[in-house]
Amino acid sequence: MNQTLSPARVALVGNPNSGKTALFNALTGARQKVANYAGVTVERKEGVVTSPAGRQLMVLDLPGTYSLRARSPDEAVTRDAVLGRLAGEVPPEIVICVADATNLRLVLRLAMELKQVGRPMVLALNMYDIAQRQGLRIDLEGLSREIGAPIVTTVATRKRGIEDLLAQVDALVEAGHLAGENVWREPNAAEIRQAHAEAQRIVRTYVRPPEHPDTWTGRIDSVLLHPVAGLAILFGLLFLMFQAVFTWAGPAMDAIEALFGWLGAAVAQYIPNELLQSLVADGLIAGVGSVLVFLPQILILFFFIILLEDLGYMARAAFLMDKIMGGAGLHGRAFIPLLSSFACAIPGIMSTRVIDSKPDRITTILVAPLMTCSARIPVYTLIIGAFIPNTQVWGLFSLQGLVMFGLYATGIVSALVVSFITRRIFWRSTVEPFLMELPTYKLPEPKSVLRNLLVRAQIFINRAGRIILPMMILIWVLSTFPYPPEGAAGPAIDYSFAGIIGNFIQPLLAPIGFNWQMSIALIPGMAAREVAVATLGTVYAVGDAENNIGALATTLSQHWSVATGLSFLTWYIFAPQCAPTLGVVKRETNSWVWPTVMFVYMVALAYIASFIVYRTAVALGGG
Amino acid sequence: MNNISTRPGADGAATEGAVVRLCDASMGDAGTILEVRAESHSTAHGVGVEELQRRLLEFGFVEGARIEVIHEGAFGRDPIAVRLDDMRVALRRRDAEDVLVLLDKR
Numbered sequence: 216m217n218q219t220l221s222p223a224r225v226a227l228v229g230n231p232n233s234g235k236t237a238l239f240n241a242l243t244g245a246r247q248k249v250a251n252y253a254g255v256t257v258e259r260k261e262g263v264v265t266s267p268a269g270r271q272l273m274v275l276d277l278p279g280t281y282s283l284r285a286r287s288p289d290e291a292v293t294r295d296a297v298l299g300r301l302a303g304e305v306p307p308e309i310v311i312c313v314a315d316a317t318n319l320r321l322v323l324r325l326a327m328e329l330k331q332v333g334r335p336m337v338l339a340l341n342m343y344d345i346a347q348r349q350g351l352r353i354d355l356e357g358l359s360r361e362i363g364a365p366i367v368t369t370v371a372t373r374k375r376g377i378e379d380l381l382a383q384v385d386a387l388v389e390a391g392h393l394a395g396e397n398v399w400r401e402p403n404a405a406e407i408r409q410a411h412a413e414a415q416r417i418v419r420t421y422v423r424p425p426e427h428p429d430t431w432t433g434r435i436d437s438v439l440l441h442p443v444a445g446l447a448i449l450f451g452l453l454f455l456m457f458q459a460v461f462t463w464a465g466p467a468m469d470a471i472e473a474l475f476g477w478l479g480a481a482v483a484q485y486i487p488n489e490l491l492q493s494l495v496a497d498g499l500i501a502g503v504g505s506v507l508v509f510l511p512q513i514l515i516l517f518f519f520i521i522l523l524e525d526l527g528y529m530a531r532a533a534f535l536m537d538k539i540m541g542g543a544g545l546h547g548r549a550f551i552p553l554l555s556s557f558a559c560a561i562p563g564i565m566s567t568r569v570i571d572s573k574p575d576r577i578t579t580i581l582v583a584p585l586m587t588c589s590a591r592i593p594v595y596t597l598i599i600g601a602f603i604p605n606t607q608v609w610g611l612f613s614l615q616g617l618v619m620f621g622l623y624a625t626g627i628v629s630a631l632v633v634s635f636i637t638r639r640i641f642w643r644s645t646v647e648p649f650l651m652e653l654p655t656y657k658l659p660e661p662k663s664v665l666r667n668l669l670v671r672a673q674i675f676i677n678r679a680g681r682i683i684l685p686m687m688i689l690i691w692v693l694s695t696f697p698y699p700p701e702g703a704a705g706p707a708i709d710y711s712f713a714g715i716i717g718n719f720i721q722p723l724l725a726p727i728g729f730n731w732q733m734s735i736a737l738i739p740g741m742a743a744r745e746v747a748v749a750t751l752g753t754v755y756a757v758g759d760a761e762n763n764i765g766a767l768a769t770t771l772s773q774h775w776s777v778a779t780g781l782s783f784l785t786w787y788i789f790a791p792q793c794a795p796t797l798g799v800v801k802r803e804t805n806s807w808v809w810p811t812v813m814f815v816y817m818v819a820l821a822y823i824a825s826f827i828v829y830r831t832a833v834a835l836g837g838g
Numbered sequence: 839m840n841n842i843s844t845r846p847g848a849d850g851a852a853t854e855g856a857v858v859r860l861c862d863a864s865m866g867d868a869g870t871i872l873e874v875r876a877e878s879h880s881t882a883h884g885v886g887v888e889e890l891q892r893r894l895l896e897f898g899f900v901e902g903a904r905i906e907v908i909h910e911g912a913f914g915r916d917p918i919a920v921r922l923d924d925m926r927v928a929l930r931r932r933d934a935e936d937v938l939v940l941l942d943k944r
Contacts, residue, residue, distance in 0.1 A: 281896050281897065282896050284892070284896075286893070318924060318925060320898065320923065320924070320925075321896075321897075321898060321925070324896075402892075403892070404876065404888070404891055404892055404895055407892060407895040407896055407900075408895060408900055408901070411895065411898065411900045412900075428924075432926070433908075436908070436909065436919075436926075440909040440919060442910065442911065442912035443912065445912070446912055530928070533928075534909075534911070534917060534919060534928045535911070535912070537911065537916075537917050537928075537930070538911050538912070538913040538914065538916055538917065539913070541930070547917075646932075647885060648885060648890050648893055648929070648930070648933040649917060649928070649929060649930045649933060650893055650894070650897050650927065650928075650929045650933065651927065651928045651929070652897070652925060652926065652927055652928075653919055653926035653927065653928055654926075655926075
């Protein structure tokens, strides 16, 4: 019997903040797949669920939107998928319109647009428990008659109403309603007004206003959006997040490092061929390890971000930060991607997808790597330890700590300046409107937070892995071949392509105080910033440099002048010493233009800044 | 339509029936949306005034909607957050120029 039921495609459409993703998770559970739509960098989330009748349903979670009149790449995907115009995507047979039951007016307008498309539709009134608690009365039958679609009430976070919803989908498929004629077209201003009036009328007729409207949101906002207290709390939260990212992640990061070290050594034993052994242990395993080591930090950071997002706070953070970011030509929403970039620019750049407009998004991508990512920390720690005396300033702060803070601050300020200039050069005077719903506060559901966290981690590992692996192999090749001649005195890397390139660019870097050892370290350092520490260890013949930073610092302080040390620090604030980031930019922008622009401007900035710092330090007697 | 008042009185109290542009409204100002225009803009928009008008309409800035300014940003009192019927929406003052609000009697 079951074999005779043909599978059906179902698309979830709804406003942002309607609990659409929670509903998707409740429907499909773990049976979901995250990929990208062909040609665009919009996440495609699909899952499978078996309906009560035993039918296989392929559920597609489409990006949230207020209208089919798309404004961002995400919303264009929603429009095209619903209209059946999306290349490589089979049009859905059934549309589930997901609505926040406590906030029906806007979604009714979307539902009316969806009706015009002509596909059979179910309206899911989600968060129905909250509506009931507020004493909101909805005449479900009347509403259903009015919009001409069955209605199901759901509480996605508690998996209530899911069976009913699936049964309705079954019924619609069973009834064999074929998609009617599509009469949708972009509404003009007059039509939007008319649709609003209609939605308003429907709400007045079938919805009785809540007896106990939510007053918490207003009360919480009076503190969290307060001009002074709100900003203080935001910065307090940021401080807490940083503390968590950098302290809680420590043990897990050590464990991952140890695991990959052990894995490299263990695997190496079984590979007789020395070259293959080096490729697998030093290239692949060490390379993947050097990126995965950031996973604990990224997970902690995303944990906070997802928690605050589910709570409804992220829109408030964007509100509070908008003026500061807007002054630099950035959108308030750029706040989240830039925040993520403090752990690693790669997830930061991937999360710029929340930004509607292309100029806003590209500007954010371009400046994201200027945020001090955690891969810079080993480099900063090494150089600061070697060259900055551990003294107290005004009896309060340690000088080393102040320098560290200065490096972070320089990164942030330069990101703002660069974005300001970028806007001037590329998109003069095109500031997109900033319109954003401030959703009602909701208590995050632990399960959904956990699931989202796992999805994020999976995406990071997948995407990063696909880009990072080839980079790692390339850099391993450069650092390994050709072999040093018999009886060579210097370290092997000096004779490799990396050494040749390093020696070749050394005259260019001499004006900023770099010696050949440093120039060489920059090449493998392209794999990930902290790899430079290991390479410096190799060229200065300090064994296991990453775990013995003290010994390397002593060596460096003997070989480098203070001016050189400061110049190297400055270089690391700006230089694009991270090939995976450039790869991700190529992927996210679908063009080589932006990674090239990024590489050129960052190298230029690094060179100029290091030159100024080096020359100033030499003039002051630090040479 | 030249009868749009600039902010009345130094005391900031609006008189009955005063019409203000939303971009000039202060914290606590409440009223009804009188008109949403697509006028020439003092600062160029990336999207054009027609598109801005449609976006405002889509968010529920429609004639007759109840509106109240409930929060202001710390710097230059920008952006603002408004209660729009039963929703809360944040927007920049520069994007709120074409929304005309008929203020309630205080």
